[in-house]
Amino acid sequence: MRSIRVFLATSIVSLLTLFNFVAAVQGYQSSMREADALFDNQMLDLALLVSNLDVSDERLRSLQLGDDLAFQVWQNDKLLAASANAPSVALHEFADGYDYANFNSYRWRTLARFDQVHEKWVFIAERMDLRFVLAENVVLQSVGPLLLGIPLVGLLVWAFVSRGLAPLRKLSSVLKAKPANDLTPIDFGDSRLELDQVVASINGFVARLGSAMDREKSFSADAAHELRTPISALKIQLHNLASTVDAETDAYRELQQGIDRMQHLIEQLLALYRSSAEQFNAKARPVNLLDIAQDAVARLYPEFERKNQQIAIEGDEQLGREIFTIYGEPFALETLLTNLLTNASRYTPLNGQIVVSLLRHSDKVILSVEDDGEGIALDDRARIFDRFTRLSGAQTGGVSGCGLGLAIVRHVADLHGALVKVTSSRFDTGTAFIVEFTIEGAVNNGKKDE
Amino acid sequence: MFLNAVVIVLQEILEAALILSLFLAFVRYLNLENNDSVLRRRIWVTLSIIFGILLAWTYSHNFSRISDSFDYVGLEITNASIHSISCFFLVLFAWLLPPQQLIFDVSHRLLALTLCMGIVVMLAILREGSEIMQLVGGILNQGQAGPPIFYGGVVGAGIGVSIGVLLYYALTGLSKERSLRTCVLLLALTTGNMAAQTILLLNQADWLPFTPTAWDTGGLLSESSVLGQLAYALIGYEATPSIMQVGAYTLGLVIVLLSPISRLAWSTWHGKAS
Amino acid sequence: MSEPAATTKLRNTGIILSVIILLVAVSFIAQLARAETLEIELRIRDHLFFPDTLVIPANQKVRIRIFNEDPTPEEFESFELNREKIIAGNSQTVIFIGPLKEGEYFFFGEFFPKTAQGVVIVE
Numbered sequence: 104m105r106s107i108r109v110f111l112a113t114s115i116v117s118l119l120t121l122f123n124f125v126a127a128v129q130g131y132q133s134s135m136r137e138a139d140a141l142f143d144n145q146m147l148d149l150a151l152l153v154s155n156l157d158v159s160d161e162r163l164r165s166l167q168l169g170d171d172l173a174f175q176v177w178q179n180d181k182l183l184a185a186s187a188n189a190p191s192v193a194l195h196e197f198a199d200g201y202d203y204a205n206f207n208s209y210r211w212r213t214l215a216r217f218d219q220v221h222e223k224w225v226f227i228a229e230r231m232d233l234r235f236v237l238a239e240n241v242v243l244q245s246v247g248p249l250l251l252g253i254p255l256v257g258l259l260v261w262a263f264v265s266r267g268l269a270p271l272r273k274l275s276s277v278l279k280a281k282p283a284n285d286l287t288p289i290d291f292g293d294s295r296l297e298l299d300q301v302v303a304s305i306n307g308f309v310a311r312l313g314s315a316m317d318r319e320k321s322f323s324a325d326a327a328h329e330l331r332t333p334i335s336a337l338k339i340q341l342h343n344l345a346s347t348v349d350a351e352t353d354a355y356r357e358l359q360q361g362i363d364r365m366q367h368l369i370e371q372l373l374a375l376y377r378s379s380a381e382q383f384n385a386k387a388r389p390v391n392l393l394d395i396a397q398d399a400v401a402r403l404y405p406e407f408e409r410k411n412q413q414i415a416i417e418g419d420e421q422l423g424r425e426i427f428t429i430y431g432e433p434f435a436l437e438t439l440l441t442n443l444l445t446n447a448s449r450y451t452p453l454n455g456q457i458v459v460s461l462l463r464h465s466d467k468v469i470l471s472v473e474d475d476g477e478g479i480a481l482d483d484r485a486r487i488f489d490r491f492t493r494l495s496g497a498q499t500g501g502v503s504g505c506g507l508g509l510a511i512v513r514h515v516a517d518l519h520g521a522l523v524k525v526t527s528s529r530f531d532t533g534t535a536f537i538v539e540f541t542i543e544g545a546v547n548n549g550k551k552d553e
Numbered sequence: 554m555f556l557n558a559v560v561i562v563l564q565e566i567l568e569a570a571l572i573l574s575l576f577l578a579f580v581r582y583l584n585l586e587n588n589d590s591v592l593r594r595r596i597w598v599t600l601s602i603i604f605g606i607l608l609a610w611t612y613s614h615n616f617s618r619i620s621d622s623f624d625y626v627g628l629e630i631t632n633a634s635i636h637s638i639s640c641f642f643l644v645l646f647a648w649l650l651p652p653q654q655l656i657f658d659v660s661h662r663l664l665a666l667t668l669c670m671g672i673v674v675m676l677a678i679l680r681e682g683s684e685i686m687q688l689v690g691g692i693l694n695q696g697q698a699g700p701p702i703f704y705g706g707v708v709g710a711g712i713g714v715s716i717g718v719l720l721y722y723a724l725t726g727l728s729k730e731r732s733l734r735t736c737v738l739l740l741a742l743t744t745g746n747m748a749a750q751t752i753l754l755l756n757q758a759d760w761l762p763f764t765p766t767a768w769d770t771g772g773l774l775s776e777s778s779v780l781g782q783l784a785y786a787l788i789g790y791e792a793t794p795s796i797m798q799v800g801a802y803t804l805g806l807v808i809v810l811l812s813p814i815s816r817l818a819w820s821t822w823h824g825k826a827s
Numbered sequence: 828m829s830e831p832a833a834t835t836k837l838r839n840t841g842i843i844l845s846v847i848i849l850l851v852a853v854s855f856i857a858q859l860a861r862a863e864t865l866e867i868e869l870r871i872r873d874h875l876f877f878p879d880t881l882v883i884p885a886n887q888k889v890r891i892r893i894f895n896e897d898p899t900p901e902e903f904e905s906f907e908l909n910r911e912k913i914i915a916g917n918s919q920t921v922i923f924i925g926p927l928k929e930g931e932y933f934f935f936g937e938f939f940p941k942t943a944q945g946v947v948i949v950e
Contacts, residue, residue: 114722117715124708124715128559135556203944208873210942232874235941239555239701246555247700250707557940561902617915625892625921628912637847684902687913688938691900757910759864759923761850763888776906791909804846 107271111264116257123253127246134245138238143201146214146227149174154218154225158183171230173211178223195226204228270295274302286313327372334366371507374438390436392427392468392540393418396459399440403448410453414444417460426463429540431519439515442508443472443536451476456530471537475530484525488513512536558705560782561688563713565681567786570717572677572743573598576670578724578736579650583666601671605678612679613686629758632680633751639676640747640805642669647740650814733818741809746789748805749798756795764796864923866890871901871914874939881947886926894919901943905934908947925949 153174168174173189175182182191190206195215204213211228218225270293277289288306291298341359348355396416407414418427440459447457451474462469479487488509516523521540528535577598612619612631619627646669649662689706724732724739755761771792775781784790791798809815865884869891870877883889895901898916905911908927914920924932927949936943 110722113718117718120711121715121719124711127708128556128712131555205875205877205879208875210875210944231942243555243701243704246704246708250704250711253711554939557938561937616913617918620913620915620918620920625919626923628920684913687900687902687915691916691938753909755850757912757923759888759890763926771907792906793909795909804842808842 134242150216171233173228175226435515447474468540473528473535475533554701555705559709562709566713569677574721601675605675608679609682612683626758629754633754636751643744647809647812737815742788745802745805748801752801767799871895874942876945879945902937904937907932
């Protein structure tokens with residue numbers, strides 16, 4: 104993952120280093136040029152001095168100038184005087200100006216100056232290496248601190264960048280700590296020009312989302328609740344009607360089925376909204392999926408029996424029943440299983456087979472419900488979990504549901520951080536619904552649920 | 554001594570930093586960091602640097618023996634081998650790069666790509682490191698000019714690493730298309746550079762016959778100028794290359810530019826990128 | 828998709844291989860011609876080149892045998908000659924230059940450029 108902090112710190116330190124060091128090199132070069140000019144000037148002064156000396160003085164011939172300097176005085180191609188370390192030949196051309204020469208195993212800076220008054224040539228030589236080392240040591244005194252400062256600057260940049268990004272880190276930790284179902288505005292006291300818009304926008308979204316969800320929830324829940332009473336009344340009325348009209352007519356039976364379907368739809372709707380996130384987290388506790396599966400099968404047994412379907416539960420209990428325990432909400436899980444089983448029974452023909460199996464795989468509990476019914480076409484598999492989706496008659500065998508069952512399955516699975524998949528069953532035909540729970544179940548559902 | 558150390562260390566570090574930045578930019582392009590190879594990615598950089606330094610150390614320690622071999626042109630032969638091997642793996646790298654951005658398409662070539670990058674970086678460190686070791690080791694052992702060389706080395710390394718880091722951010726900061734194009738182009742130039750260097754070294758050793766100078770751009774951009782040295786380190790600029798060098802450079806350049814990845818880089822990106 | 832790429836790759840490997848073979852063949856021919864090469868000596872002492880001026884004939888290949896008599900290494904470098912080579916302390920080495928056109932070609936020791944300077948004069 105790329106980090107803003109690393110990017111800022113390294114790019115700033117790199118830029119600082121680059122410019123600082125290039126400036127240091129520039130400073131070094133210009134200082135060295137200055138030093139060079141200074142040394143050259145001194146040589147000129149020395150040349151003036153030497154040209155005014157009395158060359159007839161014998162003491163001048165054996166004068167020791169030290170290692171780093173040499174001189175010669177020439178007149179008419181004759182060496183009048185020289186320092187002890189000067190070569191016997193002319194160390195420079197007989198032309199005014201500066202040059203370089205190699206003698207005595209060293210490289211020398213040389214100066215030739217023609218003295219008009221005394222009509223003689225004065226040559227001065229200065230050792231390059233010593234002069235260079237001298238100049239360099241002086242110049243480096245000023246460059247050194249610049250280099251040693253860079254690590255310090257680096258640390259400071261890191262500290263300041265970290266400090267500057269602290270509000271952003273704080274905001275992200277506030278957002279991370281916020282439960283998925285908490286739709287209250289973020290309280291982010293640390294106001295910053297760059298972040299205020301982000302916080303304001305998030306809070307705006309959260310508020311709109313919250314009110315929209317509230318509206319939807321209350322509408323559906325209220326509508327379902329309000330519809331319950333008239334449906335119950337309707338059922339009673341229908342029951343009463345049976346005593347006055349012929350209950351065996353098709354019209355009467357269809358009316359009865361219609362009312363039953365409507366009641367089922369409303370119960371399902373209520374189940375969907377009962378298991379919403381905030382209620383869910385409060386009720387979650389360790390639940391054994393095998394228990395839930397057995398209860399559900401027992402409860403729905405009459406329905407399987409009516410269609411003469413075989414129902415089996417497979418669960419490898421070798422490691423004990425506890426291996427199927429996950430952290431979740433029992434009622435919601437029961438609804439999930441009930442819906443999967445009802446679904447299987449409904450879309451499996453008479454004398455069909457249904458298998459519920461449980462598997463433990465590392466930290467996963469995998470629940471599958473398989474049947475040998477018609478199966479679901481590949482194209483349809485993605486959308487069957489959408490609310491109010493019903494497939495065409497051919498695949499459902501003419502059976503009609505309310506289109507909410509699998510939406511509830513998906514919803515409950517999401518609440519548990521579980522994954523729902525549809526594949527083909529182990530039989531020649533038919534569908535397998537696979538729900539992969541993690542044993543933490545509801546603990547980490549917050550991030551996935553919106 | 555300060556300035557020499559700056560120039561030498563900068564040149565060497567810059568060449569190695571360029572290659573490393575280039576590869577890291579490629580890795581980022583390939584989205585390899587999203588794969589499960591995050592650890593391996595960090596490791597190949599560290600490992601190849603360590604191996605490179607070890608090799609450089611070995612090279613420096615056997616310097617005289619290598620130098621005296623092949624009738625005193627052992628250095629040229631060794632360096633030419635190093636350059637041509639680098640060149641080969643750069644070409645291989647370019648041709649192994651998948652022409653799609655899909656991760657699963659990459660994963661089976663991942664090892665080979667990583668190996669190519671590792672070898673090239675290792676050889677770059679070997680080449681550049683051994684020269685720095687010669688300078689620092691040889692001169693410091695004589696007890697001369699310690700601080701100036703040290704300061705110079707630090708300044709040179711600082712400038713080189715900074716340019717490398719900024720180059721990496723520049724490459725990764727571009728849009729995906731431009732980043733890929735620039736990376737491929739730099740890869741091609743680096744490959745051409747290596748090929749031309751190989752020829753030059755063999756010429757210097759008299760293992761290859763003389764060919765006349767192709768052109769002289771010394772008046773336009775002198776090799777001794779700062780810009781000229783930068784161009785030398787980055788794309789192998791020579792003011793007076795021989796015809797054979799130009800040929801080798803072009804060959805390396807073209808082989809990389811013929812690779813599927815560069816065809817992808819210059820295709821019109823038919824919505825392949827996400 | 829992968830098959831044409833593979834054949835192109837094969838073809839390119841072929842190109843590289845034939846170039847290498849060519850290089851090796853040419854180098855053998857070059858080895859045979861080596862005897863006619865002119866040889867001159869260059870010494871490095873106290874970070875100075877002796878002599879600091881090398882005069883060589885034009886259009887002639889020259890083998891420069893460099894003796895480094897200093898304990899420190901030196902790098903013979905010349906932008907004009909396109910040459911660059913490290914010489915370890917107290918050792919000798921060989922650099923081939925030319926054939927060259929008439930002119931002055933400066934060289935220097937990269938490790939001690941303030942003092943180690945010289946020029947090749949081609950006449």
